[in-house]
Amino acid sequence: MTEWLFLFLAVAASCATVVTVILLRRRRAGEDDDPSETPDVIEYMTMMIGVVYAIVLGLAIAGVWEGRSAAQEWTRQEAQALYEVRERAQAYPAAVRDRVRDDVDAYVRHTVAVEWPHMAEHGETTERGTAFLADLRRTVTGHEPVTVRETQTYQALVDQVALADEARAARSQGAEPTLPGVVWLGLVSGAVIAVGMVFALQIRRSGRELVLAGLFTALIAFLLFLVWYFDSPFTRGFADSVEAFTALFPGTAGD
Numbered sequence: 001m002t003e004w005l006f007l008f009l010a011v012a013a014s015c016a017t018v019v020t021v022i023l024l025r026r027r028r029a030g031e032d033d034d035p036s037e038t039p040d041v042i043e044y045m046t047m048m049i050g051v052v053y054a055i056v057l058g059l060a061i062a063g064v065w066e067g068r069s070a071a072q073e074w075t076r077q078e079a080q081a082l083y084e085v086r087e088r089a090q091a092y093p094a095a096v097r098d099r100v101r102d103d104v105d106a107y108v109r110h111t112v113a114v115e116w117p118h119m120a121e122h123g124e125t126t127e128r129g130t131a132f133l134a135d136l137r138r139t140v141t142g143h144e145p146v147t148v149r150e151t152q153t154y155q156a157l158v159d160q161v162a163l164a165d166e167a168r169a170a171r172s173q174g175a176e177p178t179l180p181g182v183v184w185l186g187l188v189s190g191a192v193i194a195v196g197m198v199f200a201l202q203i204r205r206s207g208r209e210l211v212l213a214g215l216f217t218a219l220i221a222f223l224l225f226l227v228w229y230f231d232s233p234f235t236r237g238f239a240d241s242v243e244a245f246t247a248l249f250p251g252t253a254g255d
Contacts, residue, residue, distance in 0.1 A: 046197045053190040057223055060179065060187060064230040067178040071171065071233040072244075078167035079244040081160045082108060085140070088160070091153040096143045100157075103136040108249045112242050120235040125172040133168065137161050177232045187227065191220050 082104050089100040107129065115129045140161055145151040198213050 049194055049197055053194045056186065056190060057227070060183065060227050061223065061230070064178050064227055067174065068230045068233040071174045074167045074170040074174070075242075076244045078164050078171065079108075079248050081164035081167065083248040084160045085136070085157055085164070088153055088156055091149050092143060096139070099139050100136070103132065103139050105249070107132040107136060108245055112245050116234065116242055119171075119175045123176040123235075125168065125175065129168070133161075133165060137165070171234070175234050177235075179227070179231050187224060191224060195220060 086101050086104045089097045091097075092100065110126075110129055110132055115126045118124070118126050140154075140157045143150075143154070145154045195217050198216065
């Protein structure tokens with residue numbers, strides 16, 4: 001709350017300072033002062049506001065896109081690691097191999113059917129998913145290798161389970177929206193100011209001006225929607241997020 005209060009005071013103080021200086025300057029102006037000789041700065045200010053807001057909006061889009069790409073990459077690594085565990089378990093005896101594959105299938109089913117909707121609603125992973133992954137780790141590490149092939153496979157499986165655990169932890173950290181509330185306050189306020197400057201330019205009712213004003217406002221709204229959509233990769237675009245699991249485990253993910 002202190003940060004928000006500081007932000008409010010800083011914005012209010014800066015605005016009050018500018019208005020006060022302008023009013024004092026107007027009072028002290030002499031009779032020979034001719035405002036018409038001063039270039040009109042409204043167009044310049046409008047241009048600067050548009051440029052600054054475009055930079056901020058571009059950085060926001062780049063940030064949420066990078067976060068979405070990172071989330072998709074971690075999901076792909078998690079699914080790929082589990083797939084490698086399932087396939088490489090072929091080197092184990094039949095009983096152990098079946099337990100490993102059953103644990104992988106149970107984890108994938110829970111992740112796609114239960115954990116992903118839970119993440120979308122609550123912004124966190126489930127304890128049950130953690131338990132499924134712990135069961136898989138115990139099954140993999142609990143088998144004592146006998147042959148050389150099993151020894152080589154054992155280390156590979158342990159590494160893949162560790163990679164899946166790391167990817168799941170990253171997925172858990174990225175379950176919440178990327179942009180904090182103060183950034184959204186700046187984006188929405190900037191949009192209001194940028195669109196409001198259209199009225200400062202005294203837009204008339206000609207068809208061309210109305211079309212340009214409408215297109216400009218629609219563009220701002222579309223870009224803000226784009227930021228909002230990409231801001232939470234595990235909440236919006238749900239089907240795209242689980243595609244890595246459904247592609248590698250079509251039967252299991254569809255149960």
